[in-house]
Amino acid sequence: MKILIVDDSGVQRKMIMKIIQEAGFSQPVLEASNGQEAVQVLGTNFQDIGLILCDWNMPVMSGIDFVEGVGKVPQLSKIPIVMVTTEGTESRIKEARSKYPTLVGYVTKPFTADQLRNTISPFIK
Numbered sequence: 179m180k181i182l183i184v185d186d187s188g189v190q191r192k193m194i195m196k197i198i199q200e201a202g203f204s205q206p207v208l209e210a211s212n213g214q215e216a217v218q219v220l221g222t223n224f225q226d227i228g229l230i231l232c233d234w235n236m237p238v239m240s241g242i243d244f245v246e247g248v249g250k251v252p253q254l255s256k257i258p259i260v261m262v263t264t265e266g267t268e269s270r271i272k273e274a275r276s277k278y279p280t281l282v283g284y285v286t287k288p289f290t291a292d293q294l295r296n297t298i299s300p301f302i303k
Contacts, residue, residue, distance in 0.1 A: 179228030181302070182208045184216040184244065185262070186236040190287075194231060194262065194294065201295045203302040213239030217247065224254055229301045234263035234270070246277040258282040258301050262294070 181198060183191045188211070195207050208223060210216035213236060220227065230248070232241040241263065248254045259281055261274050266286030275281050283297040 179302075180206045180208055180223060180226045182210065182216060182219055182223075182227050182230045184210045184213065184230065184236070184241060185233040186211050187233075190233070190262075197291045197294050198298070198302065200291065201299060201302060212236040213241055213244030213247075216244050220248070220254060224257075227257055229298065230257055230259045231262050231298070232259055234261060234265040234274075242274060242277055245274065245281070249278045249280075255280065260285060260297055262289070263287060 181203065183194050185191050185194070191209050198207060208219050208227070210219050216232070217239070232245060234241040241261065245259055245261070248257065248259065259278055260283035261281065262285045264287045271284050274284065282301065285294055285297050
């Protein structure tokens, strides 16, 4: 299983990757800097991706547009997605769940390593 991290901040992607590795996940981690890149990565790797960590605010294609698109494709709609974003208001969380009803987690930036680890650990064991 692979994890896909979708975030326009390279520093954020590296920090998330470090937390994932410290949690004991040793499989390959894929990266995309926006939703459009994530679509391309999914296109060639969707059978291997077991978890997506996605930011909301990104150029080219936002995370919420990406998540909504993934939800419309039957082969992809079962992939667990965790939003990792500054958009932490209750209305944004509800919007994200309405776009991707099987959203498995929502982590608001800034977050601690424990918060992220606790959210993703059921999906990386």
